[in-house]
Amino acid sequence: MGIAISAADRPVIGIVGLGYVGLPLAVAFGRQLPVVGFDIDARRVAELRAGHDHTLETRDEDLAAAVQLDFADDPAALLPCNTYIVTVPTPIDAHEQPDLEPLRSACTLLTCVLRPGDLVIFESTVYPGTTEEVCVPLLEAGSGLQFNQDFYVGYSPERINPGDHARRLADICKVTSGSTPEVAQVVDALYRRIITAGTWLASSIKVAEAAKVIENIQRDVNIALVNELALIFDRLGIDTLDVLEAAGSKWNFLPFRPGMVGGHCIGVDPYYLLHKSMSVGYHPDLIHTARSVNNRVVAHVAGKVQQLLASRGKAIAGARILVLGATFKEDCPDLRNSRALDLVRRFSSAGAQVTCCDPWADPVLALQQEGVQVVADPSSGHDAIVLAVAHAQYRALSAEQIHAMGHANTVIYDVKSVWPRHLVDERL
Known part of the structure; x- marks a missing residue:
């Protein structure tokens, strides 16, 4: 063991990334410890300073209760910190390969403020080995400090379930790990301050990384099974x-x-383990096949709607189609990797006149980031109605309200199987 870990006695925390993972952490720690919440997006920082979170993951009153939390978009604000928690996205690129650029950028940023005794904890979902094989070398090279002598690292994977207000950060057991046994204990003790559900101290950083990535792979594989059954x-x-x-x-x-599997977790994380597995000479057939099955569901839904329209003498080209839901899951405003939007694009490319309706989605973000126009309230007279995302508002619709969006010959397809069976023509 080298220099003493500063976080062991008086942690001053810097959260790097204030999305749906970083902000709840910053708020939880900010109730009892000095915290700097950092994000490169100045608009995001301004919004949070004003006391509001547009993602709706954190309530305004919870932001106000974090009395020791400050927000910043200037890296210099992180200088007083001795414990850094990195919560940046880990997406995939156009070739379905891990895109570690946000993680690398965060490491590069931290090299400007990293000092002897500091601790860096990563929460972003990655393949096993990323923390020690990618992040640590960047931190060493940029700071001139020596790993496990001058600075230390930990890994504690995020387990936030966006839109789930019953199981919040404190209610979900936290897996923790550290680069030495002593560091692991410090990391574990830090999270025990805010996690009432308890912690699970993993035997190594790689074990913790692997545990996180397989959580979502397991769901992906299980959903793929029922999706394949649905196709059969x-x-x-x-x-x-x-x-x-x-x-x-x-x-x-x-x-x-069954369902259309999207989002920034289940639809992304399997590619990380696929990449790592292939790099060591093993092709994981089951994981790859599950991704393939889940990726074809959008085409299946679009094809079924087209068949139903044709059975009523209506071609897909020119048909007025209402897609209810734009976000990647119900009761959540997140549009990233949304399969509902893929469905909208598929209908549009076939020549349909598509209206996408979603009371949760930000129409400005939908247009700017996804190129899809989204409205809050549905109109009437549609030739087909597709329930793509089971928001509470749509689950509560009456038969009269559903029929009012169409006409006497409207096709109704329920992807989520939440409307009464007698009201729909088909469901997945």
Whole structure:
């Protein structure tokens, strides 16, 4: 062990990245410790300084309660800190390869403020080995400090479930790890300050990294199974939900449902382990196949709607189609990697006149970032209505309200199987 870990006695925390992961952390720690919440987006910082979070993951009153939390877009504001928690996105590129540029940029930024005794904890989802093989060399090279002598690292993967207001940060067990046994104890003790559900101290950083990435891979594989079953049962003329409910009468049948798998976790994280696995000479067939199955669901839904329209003498070209939902999941404003938007684009490319409606989505962001126009309230007279995202507002619609959006011959397709069966023509 080298220089003493400053965070062991008096942690002063710098959160790098104030998205749906970083902000709840900053607020939780800011109730009891000095915290600087840093983000490169000046507009985001200004919004939070004004006391509001547009992602709706953090309530205004919770922001106000974090009395020791300051926000900044100037890296110099991080200089008083001795503990840094990195919560930047880890997306994939156009070739479905890990895009570590945000993580690398965060490491480069930290080299300007890193001092002897400092601790850097990473929360971003990565493949096993990233922290020690990618991040640590960048920190060493830029700071001139020696790993595990002058500075230390930990890894504690984020487990936030966007839009879930029942299971918040403090309610979810936190996996922790450190670059030495002593560091691991410091990291674990730090998170125990804010996590009422407890912590799980992993045996190594790589174990913690792997644990996180397989959480979402497991969900991806299970959803892929029911999606493939849905494709089979469609050809057999069997209702998928009927089958799943019957099978679910046995205690050990897992209650997964078919759907369009998007977002920045389940639809992205498997590619990280695929990449790492291929780099060591193993091709993981099951993980790859699951991604392939889930990626074809949008085309299946679009094809079914086109068939239903054709059965009523209406071509897809020129058809007025209403897609209800733009975000990647229900009751959440996040548009990243949304399969509902992919569905909108597919209909549009086929010549349909598409209206995308979503009361949760920011129409300005949807147009600027995704190139899709989104409205809050649906109009009427549509030839097809597709329930793509099961927001609470859509789940609560009455039969009269649903029919008012169409006409006597409207096709109704329920991707999420939440509307009464007699009201829809087909469901996934």
